[in-house]
Amino acid sequence: MKRIRLTINDQLYERDVNEHRTLLHVLREEIGLTGTKEGCGAGECGACTIIVDGLPLNSCLVLAVEADGTTIETVEGEARSGKLSPVQEAFDKHHAVQCGFCTPGMLMTIKDLLRRHPHPTREQIIEGIEGNFCRCTGYEQIIEAVLDATGQLEQKGAITHA
Amino acid sequence: MTHEFSYHAPGSIAEALALLAEHGDEAAVLSGGTDLLVNIRSGLSRPRHVVDIKRIPELKTLSYDRQSGLRIGACVTMNELLSYAPVTEWFAVLQAAGVELATYQLRNRATPVGNIVTASPCGDMSSPLLCLDAEVLVVSQNGSRQVPVREFITGVQTTALAPDELVQELIVPRTYAGAKAGYKKLKRIKGHDLGVVSVALITSNGTVRVGIGSAAPTPLLLPDFACGTPAEEIQAAAANAISPIDDVRCTKEYRAFMVGVFIGRLVEEVGA
Numbered sequence: 001m002k003r004i005r006l007t008i009n010d011q012l013y014e015r016d017v018n019e020h021r022t023l024l025h026v027l028r029e030e031i032g033l034t035g036t037k038e039g040c041g042a043g044e045c046g047a048c049t050i051i052v053d054g055l056p057l058n059s060c061l062v063l064a065v066e067a068d069g070t071t072i073e074t075v076e077g078e079a080r081s082g083k084l085s086p087v088q089e090a091f092d093k094h095h096a097v098q099c100g101f102c103t104p105g106m107l108m109t110i111k112d113l114l115r116r117h118p119h120p121t122r123e124q125i126i127e128g129i130e131g132n133f134c135r136c137t138g139y140e141q142i143i144e145a146v147l148d149a150t151g152q153l154e155q156k157g158a159i160t161h162a
Numbered sequence: 163m164t165h166e167f168s169y170h171a172p173g174s175i176a177e178a179l180a181l182l183a184e185h186g187d188e189a190a191v192l193s194g195g196t197d198l199l200v201n202i203r204s205g206l207s208r209p210r211h212v213v214d215i216k217r218i219p220e221l222k223t224l225s226y227d228r229q230s231g232l233r234i235g236a237c238v239t240m241n242e243l244l245s246y247a248p249v250t251e252w253f254a255v256l257q258a259a260g261v262e263l264a265t266y267q268l269r270n271r272a273t274p275v276g277n278i279v280t281a282s283p284c285g286d287m288s289s290p291l292l293c294l295d296a297e298v299l300v301v302s303q304n305g306s307r308q309v310p311v312r313e314f315i316t317g318v319q320t321t322a323l324a325p326d327e328l329v330q331e332l333i334v335p336r337t338y339a340g341a342k343a344g345y346k347k348l349k350r351i352k353g354h355d356l357g358v359v360s361v362a363l364i365t366s367n368g369t370v371r372v373g374i375g376s377a378a379p380t381p382l383l384l385p386d387f388a389c390g391t392p393a394e395e396i397q398a399a400a401a402n403a404i405s406p407i408d409d410v411r412c413t414k415e416y417r418a419f420m421v422g423v424f425i426g427r428l429v430e431e432v433g434a
Binding site: 002018019020022041042043046049055056057058061062063065066109128130131 | 164165166167168169171192195196199200202203204212214216241264265266267268270271353354
């Protein structure tokens with residue numbers, strides 16, 4: 001067991017963790033933040049994407065002990081005081097959520113993408129979410145949501161699904 | 163992860179080497195973990211000790227100068243390499259192949275050194291580093307040695323690295339700095355995927371160099387060609403050098419065919 005300190009969504013957590021536990025499992029099972037999902041567990045699907053010290057990572061491939069002292073952003077930090085983030089709102093509006101399993105990882109990947117490219121092109125969005133699988137295949141709605149959230153959706157001819 | 167191990171986070175190379183000397187085969191070195199943690203999870207790797215080297219400052223070296231060329235420390239991530247100005251300016255082949263290595267999230271953890279140490283025939287950094295005559299700086303308690311990448315990778319996921327040794331960095335000489343380059347990778351899907359087959363081509367000072375991945379037990383470097391060599395001649399040399407196999411991703415015939423196609427395209431696009 002090792003004691004680790006994590007700052008998650010502006011809150012400090014201290015836990016004694018087994019050294020072989022992944023950060024994903026500690027988040028979900030020991031801290032109780034179950035928003036982040038486990039899909040493949042092998043770095044392929046991106047469902048477990050969180051932001052650690054400013055970098056989006058697959059939390060299934062990080063040991064919790066490695067993350068000692070880091071600052072972490074997860075999907076639970078997105079809505080504040082009951083108000084959705086602009087991207088969450090756009091996901092809702094454009095029906096970018098079907099089963100919802102990929103959504104927490106998508107949202108964190110997109111959060112990082114928008115930090116690097118505040119007005120991403122369609123191509124940058126497609127490339128940006130390359131590491132996040134949506135097995136409902138709702139990619140078009142996700143792309144539209146990101147374009148809308150960044151004020152880039154052409155109203156004419158746009159499908160809003162609303 | 164069900165397999166249990168002890169975690170060590172040494173703060174110096176000396177400390178890391180002492181751990182490797184003490185635990186030998188039972189220790190595994192962790193940097194990005196994009197191969198190691200997958201292998202532990204699947205049961206392929208069962209180390210009793212995991213030595214995390216990310217707290218060792220010297221292993222974060224990323225430098226470029228006239229004398230020693232490009233030095234890539236063991237803990238430099240793919241994204242750090244790809245955003246390093248001398249790489250974008252002088253090593254087009256690393257840039258072209260690097261963006262093909264996995265996804266953005268994984269590239270925040272995966273390292274060029276790890277890609278070489280894993281020594282998969284489909285490792286995206288292997289054939290570009292072969293083209294550039296890169297060397298591996300290996301250290302142990304008995305000293306250090308510098309091994310060319312072409313000798314370092316000895317087979318499918320096997321290397322010249324002994325259990326008590328650690329890769330400190332990759333050294334890319336300036337010989338081919340500024341070479342024009344291209345990298346072609348056949349994948350099953352448009353997004354990220356392991357390479358079914360890949361070809362790297364660089365051209366510099368009248369020489370054409372071609373590296374090939376996933377077409378033999380190890381990544382291959384063809385003998386040098388003079389600029390202006392017809393694509394057919396390079397394709398014929400490649401056909402002789404490769405020994406592709408059938409596997410879950412592709413047949414050997416398709417692999418051999420696509421090596422030829424990629425060489426043709428690269429000769430045309432890069433201008434050999």
